[in-house]
Amino acid sequence: MITKHIKYKKNKLHIEGMDAEKLAEKYGTPLYCYAATHIKENAEAYKKAFAKVMPKNRFTVCYAVKANSNQSLLTLIRKTGAGADVVSGGELQRALTAGIAPQKIVYSGVGKSEKELTAAIKLDLLQINIESEVELERISRIAQKLRKTARIALRVNPDVDAKTHHKISTGKKEDKFGIDIGDALRIYNRAKKMPAIAATGVAVHIGSQILHIAPYKRAYQRVAKLVKDLRNNGHAITTVDIGGGIGIRQHEKDMPINLDAYAKMVRDVLGALDVHIVMEPGRSIVGEAGVVLSRVVSVKKGHHKTFVIIDAAMNDLVRPAMYDAYHAIIPAKKSARRRMTCDIVGPVCETSDVFLKGEKFPAMQAGDLVAITCAGAYGTVMSSTYNTRPRANEVLVKGTKSALIRKEETVRSLIAADIVPKWVA
Numbered sequence: 213m214i215t216k217h218i219k220y221k222k223n224k225l226h227i228e229g230m231d232a233e234k235l236a237e238k239y240g241t242p243l244y245c246y247a248a249t250h251i252k253e254n255a256e257a258y259k260k261a262f263a264k265v266m267p268k269n270r271f272t273v274c275y276a277v278k279a280n281s282n283q284s285l286l287t288l289i290r291k292t293g294a295g296a297d298v299v300s301g302g303e304l305q306r307a308l309t310a311g312i313a314p315q316k317i318v319y320s321g322v323g324k325s326e327k328e329l330t331a332a333i334k335l336d337l338l339q340i341n342i343e344s345e346v347e348l349e350r351i352s353r354i355a356q357k358l359r360k361t362a363r364i365a366l367r368v369n370p371d372v373d374a375k376t377h378h379k380i381s382t383g384k385k386e387d388k389f390g391i392d393i394g395d396a397l398r399i400y401n402r403a404k405k406m407p408a409i410a411a412t413g414v415a416v417h418i419g420s421q422i423l424h425i426a427p428y429k430r431a432y433q434r435v436a437k438l439v440k441d442l443r444n445n446g447h448a449i450t451t452v453d454i455g456g457g458i459g460i461r462q463h464e465k466d467m468p469i470n471l472d473a474y475a476k477m478v479r480d481v482l483g484a485l486d487v488h489i490v491m492e493p494g495r496s497i498v499g500e501a502g503v504v505l506s507r508v509v510s511v512k513k514g515h516h517k518t519f520v521i522i523d524a525a526m527n528d529l530v531r532p533a534m535y536d537a538y539h540a541i542i543p544a545k546k547s548a549r550r551r552m553t554c555d556i557v558g559p560v561c562e563t564s565d566v567f568l569k570g571e572k573f574p575a576m577q578a579g580d581l582v583a584i585t586c587a588g589a590y591g592t593v594m595s596s597t598y599n600t601r602p603r604a605n606e607v608l609v610k611g612t613k614s615a616l617i618r619k620e621e622t623v624r625s626l627i628a629a630d631i632v633p634k635w636v637a
């Protein structure tokens with residue numbers, strides 16, 4: 213989508229102050245481009261909205277690193293004062309390397325290993341969100357051995373429908389995430405008897421790309437009731453982690469949640485509990501701030517259809533193939549060319565390597581540049597080298613400055629990573 217920082221100037225698409233065509237010429241295609249100012253503003257928007265309804269020291273924005281974990285982006289986000297939400301030992305390392313303090317890091321995830329948990333407990337993280345009773349027992353054992361106290365929150369499953377794509381819903385009974393909210397009290401009672409566990413939080417995360425406040429409100433009301441029950445039973449709950457999942461404008465018609473309204477709702481539902489609020493936004497901070505620039509390789513006219521084949525593919529951005537995600541594609545240069553109906557596809561040998569079907573698009577020819585929009589989140593982090601396609605370069609733009617932010621991958625570097633044992637040769 214067109215945004216404040218990714219828009220046409222004199223009919224040419226610009227990422228902040230940089231002409232998209234110039235970026236493509238300089239860094240090649242396919243190319244991930246991010247608008248730095250956009251990311252910074254998005255991270256600050258959370259801070260501003262919550263600062264209006266609660267004191268600054270009563271909430272922490274923990275950016276969900278899995279959305280995009282590049283060190284440059286993490287550094288930009290850290291500089292806004294945000295912490296991190298990580299879901300693996302690798303992401304924990306990334307957050308620490310970008311200078312994010314352990315006291316601002318929340319560790320989530322359904323299957324943390326013994327090794328990962330040991331590292332997390334040693335670091336005294338803000339909170340470890342646990343997903344099962346077995347995990348609680350494991351953390352208790354490790355923390356005791358290390359003579360540490362692990363601050364934990366139970367991630368509860370509130371059984372609400374987030375009204376999002378079923379592949380990115382996480383808060384329904386049948387989803388693999390969280391602990392049934394009805395079992396929570398019994399588990400907190402158990403946790404209380406564990407000497408190395410401080411069960412001070414409750415966490416919830418109901419899904420992703422959510423465009424309505426109502427499911428959040430329902431989930432937080434259930435959490436508020438749980439916190440009251442827990443306190444009545446002698447549990448000192450000091451933190452509520454409200455998760456992430458706020459959606460972005462993927463379609464022109466999408467109306468994202470207004471953060472001021474969201475923050476007010478959070479205060480209305482949870483404010484009276486006087487808890488520290490942790491939030492875990494990912495997509496809404498980086499999603500709209502990134503595009504993939506790609507050139508048309510060829511236009512293939514079949515009997516039934518016209519295919520515009522571009523040089524970006526599902527290995528670069530798997531979301532359309534994996535979740536039927538919609539990513540609008542726009543030309544880098546606005547033109548008066550006649551519009552035609554076409555499918556925009558990648559060159560990978562898979563039927564699902566399709567970005568858009570039946571699109572009305574200005575007539576394209578080989579060499580034309582297009583931008584796949586809203587690609588900042590869950591794009592490059594999910595990319596692969598399938599079909600021996602090196603991962604796309606990534607570039608950060610700020611005003612008229614641009615820089616490569618990840619080492620270039622080449623076919624040669626991909627091949628060089630393979631090992632051929634002597635007994636094969």
Ligand SMILES: *Cc1c(COP(=O)(O)O)cnc(C)c1O
Binds near residue numbers: 279299320495496589
């Ligand atoms: C993925 C995830 C998030 C971030 O979700 P977004 O939709 O990117 O905001 C936050 N919390 C948890 C536990 C997650 O798994």
